[in-house]
Amino acid sequence: MGTTADKLLYLQDTKSAIKDAIVAKGVTVPTGTTFRDYATKIGEITTGGGGSEIADAWVRPTEWLDIPDSIDGVQKVSILNAVFDTDSEFVAFICQGAYAVDWGDGVVEDFAANVKAEHKYDYSDIDLNSDTVANFGYKQCIITITPQSGQNLTTIILNQYHSTIGISASYDLTSGFLDIRINGLSCTTLSIGTASSGGSTNYVKHSMLEQCLIGELGTTSLSYLFYDCYVLQSVSIKDTSNITSFNSIFYGY
Numbered sequence: 695m696g697t698t699a700d701k702l703l704y705l706q707d708t709k710s711a712i713k714d715a716i717v718a719k720g721v722t723v724p725t726g727t728t729f730r731d732y733a734t735k736i737g738e739i740t741t742g743g744g745g746s747e748i749a750d751a752w753v754r755p756t757e758w759l760d761i762p763d764s765i766d767g768v769q770k771v772s773i774l775n776a777v778f779d780t781d782s783e784f785v786a787f788i789c790q791g792a793y794a795v796d797w798g799d800g801v802v803e804d805f806a807a808n809v810k811a812e813h814k815y816d817y818s819d820i821d822l823n824s825d826t827v828a829n830f831g832y833k834q835c836i837i838t839i840t841p842q843s844g845q846n847l848t849t850i851i852l853n854q855y856h857s858t859i860g861i862s863a864s865y866d867l868t869s870g871f872l873d874i875r876i877n878g879l880s881c882t883t884l885s886i887g888t889a890s891s892g893g894s895t896n897y898v899k900h901s902m903l904e905q906c907l908i909g910e911l912g913t914t915s916l917s918y919l920f921y922d923c924y925v926l927q928s929v930s931i932k933d934t935s936n937i938t939s940f941n942s943i944f945y946g947y
Contacts (some may be wrong), residue, residue: 764877764909776870798835887921
């Protein structure tokens, strides 16, 4: 998951780059302006002739590994994960029923239903991709979650802490998740962001997550789905016709 310092440094660099872009368009961004208020500042950008100018759309970094789009009828979660040069590159999540995980570093494991999948990455592993090191300072891999034969992914919970670290008020756990694809028609429980209570001592924050594409889902609620996903730039949900609750879906953003 990387140290908090590593992940927050990345977040601060992203915030600074957006601020510089806004200022370059002639809009003042005072010291102390919150990240959330940057949207208002972007809205203040105008052309010299007084007409409005639309800010450039977010573009997925070309150095990121490609993730195949969700395919109808396929139960699968794909996660682009950043791995930093630290000794705390932990990842953990829970699914129901029995599932398999390809960690993207040559390790593939099976897990029983509702058993927490846990993994630690080694930055020196030659199976990790290095295309992003020069520009972003991290290596990358794709984590793939699929149901075992005859099973369905009815629960997908991606905000879990690793037991090596444990729950402690002294930790502000942050994942290296950058981009997520989810397709699970049988999934009736989906958790990505922290809990609605905002308990960072119990849940991992995805403060590097920039994109999430969701295909088929069985759940009726997306409440708090992206809680504390601070730098989220692009979200696509194929079909929301069965969703009855969007309560605070972007809370903390």
